[in-house]
Amino acid sequence: MIPAKGDGVVIQGITGRQGSYWTERMLACGTNIVAGVSPSKAGEKVCGIPVYSSVGEALSYHKATISVLFTPPLATRGAAMDALDGGIEGLVLLSEFVPVHDTMWILAEAAQRSAQVLGPNTAGLVVPGQCSLGIMPGFAPNIFQPGNVAVVSRSGSLGTLVCLDLVASGLGESVFMGLGGDPIVGTTTAQALLELEADPKTSAVVVVGEVGGTMEEDAAEVVASMSKPVVGFIAGRTAPPGRKMGHAGAIVSGNRGDPGSKVKALEQAGAHVVEVPSAIPAALVEVMPALAS
């Protein structure tokens, strides 16, 4: 769900501590935030943005296609339904600890209306120089610079590190897409890659994966079919098996989801997989010498 320049954005949960903190930063990145939603605080303003009681109400005054949700985990399903019912086409679900049953419910509803979902438990999406949707430091010039490398990462913190390394090496990002650390997320690695293959501003893609789940393995087929080079890094090679490391998705069970099988699947599909994140920029230049110029 790569936004076009100027796409209208609604922030649900805008009056909360995090909602207002990040709204200010998203605005600083150029994001066209047109309205906020907070059921109990309609009529207020946050950073000059008017607050409404529902997405439906907000959309009767403003034009928006995307909603970014800073909602309590157990309230996220209801808020997402409010957005979908209001006609929103793209949801960015930032909350961690959304019950998986609620996620599946949201995804079923979104699929029925052909809406797209990023997350839950995603750090969001950044198009450097254009907009930031979520909780990434899109405003930091040492981390985000307009460029032609797309970064797809399940983790926000690790994605930040990769972007930092890219910019330090003189490269820039066409888009950063956080997929989210939950076991079930709205946009999978495979779906993101299909979108990036078609994105005219993207010349190469970095896939930042981690142990757990089978998203990276499932993406191998897409990698093999792509014309754009893919560089990969899989975190958690040294994670002890069977123990959950923070992300609900990051658990190794049996031979599914272990880092070895992810690395193998990506490599067999033609991706260049590196062992440490700092090796990513050099690998990009190697697979695509034109990036260096």
Next chain:
Amino acid sequence: MMLEEASGKKVLRHWGLRAPHGVVATTAEDACLATQQIGPPVVVKAQVPAGGRGKAGGVVMAKNPQQALVAAQGLLGSWLSGFRVDSVLVEQHVEVARELYVAVLDDARARCPSLLFSGSGGIDIEALDSDQILQIPLDIRSDAPIDTNIAGRVAQSAGIEDSIGMKDVLSRLYACYRDVDAQLVEVNPLAIDTAGGIWALDCKMALDEAALKRQPEWIVELASTVQVVSSELEAEAATEGLLYMELDGAVGVLANGAGLTMATLDAISYYGGAAANFLEVGGENYTRAESGTRIVLSNPKVKSLLVNFCGAFARTDVMTEGVVKALEQLKPSVPVFFSVHGTGEKDAVALLDERLGIKPYEEMDDAVRAAVAAATLEPTDPQTMENPDPSVLPDGSSRSHSQSFKEHS
């Protein structure tokens, strides 16, 4: 979070599924008494929140109370799949005519619940070919997605005539899965006895911790009995809301976000070291860096501390402040190495300079290498401690990247 079998069966019974009569015993004597009460033969089953117990010798048949006593003696206090056996389930033996496999689970690939079923139950499901397993996607929004059609398919696949009985069992299983916010409800075997009755002979149930807040009290209580930690420090971290795991190395690690923390562990290993722990203070936990630092430094195996922050949502200024507070109070003897980037970076760097006189490393890899080198240094050489080799800057800058607090205390 995986429930122990006895808890899982309690939940299944609440949703109207039949499980054999059983008693949980924490001593061999109680297991013996339970056998007399239930009436032999019985099955004595180690209670740990993990699968594969049968294969690991955790399930023992007993023909009389004396055998149950011996079986319980052997199991209690032993370790199975990384857990200590604190209790056994003594259970009525059921004469089985047919063993089936059934599960309802969050299916990450289908992104909806899936019903799994096989006519060949009682064995390791992963050993079955996929064509022996029926997999049916279900709509989470439906209260009763198991219709006559699905029940018929299931019954037919296993050559079972009673598709009405099967529909009832599957519907109850699904209702249980959905109502308790389970990630997995697996019954293997689902047994048909010689009279045609259907029994849950085993139960593997995993609950979604994120949903516990909306569960009734008795479910929350069952979940609270699950063993999840294996050391005192891990337990202490858990009370602080932090996920801490003790590992075998000497480099203490404090990082934010599961992804970055795992990558930090990988980098430590890549540069020839080994991490002493996994601990992440990211996400909502970014305000807990002070306790995080204390916990990491409480591990006596730690020879150096690596602080690696790359803030997105997690503000590095807030996390760094927490670390600094802990370091000022604890004055640890081990050197500390920082790499700090992302949200709040400027304030974090200024804070480190002002309060500790430390300049963080520009590159994470340099901080990792330095922490690995410091952890492998022979200790107690004051010369080394005063000017630890790893903190020598490539640019010759006079400010240190690391700090050992010993000399200041």
